[in-house]
Amino acid sequence: MGSTGLYLAQKSVQWKVRALPHYNESLKIVMEHPKALEAIGAPISIGSVELSDRLHNYVDKTTSRLRIPVTGVVDCGFMDVLAVRENDKTAFETAKVRLFLNDGVYTIYDTGRWSETETTEE
Template identity: 60%
Template sequence: MGSLNRVRLSTLVQIAAGGFIAGSTALYLAQKSMQKKVRALPHYAESLKIIADHDKAREALGTPIELGTVDLADRHHNYVGKTNSMLMVPVNGSMAAGYMEVRAVRDTPEGVFSTATIKLHLDETVVTIYDTGAWREETSPKPTTTPASK
């Protein structure tokens, strides 16, 4: 019988640490890439212009207005669908902080999103900054059930 080569514990630790660092770096770069894609959306850029030009928003937040990163794990508040999109963007200024809720619509899945509403959520106050009336609340369809086969 041949002898088995044993792997040193320090080698296993180095392999595990290298895998952790590589995985963490890949996740970080994927997150940055997705944030870049979100910031490239036309309604994201349009909403920034609208809020920067809105006097009451500037007064409520204070200048300069800075943006945080969109929580991509929150699919309830941050999503891009076929014809609807909603983003909750953290905003802060010198006087207050909160969220900018951006809702956008498009006519076809291939079309370009246009901003429908922008609401500013500050502490216990919600202020509508912009509203075209194009956003329609969708009610989720009731699940269809089929009778059990006998």
């Protein structure tokens, strides 16, 4: 496969990631969270998920973790989107959204359904 084919394959996966319901819900949560907007600084630019980072970006049968680069006029960093579902036939539900910025880590949404024992922290 040539470089154009690899580029198109990566873009295809990025489009699929951006179509995930919990990806879009997390963006809405951040955009509607006054303190998150203040910490990052509107307007916020959303980067591409690093597909090779399997520790921070994965979707399995019942859990999903996405690390999305975010940049604003005040700060930049990553938004971690943690989602769960009952089984592989049901839709993912956003369980936690965290911002990893230069001046700290902020949890801006938490349903209590994400278990930190399932994952490795930062």
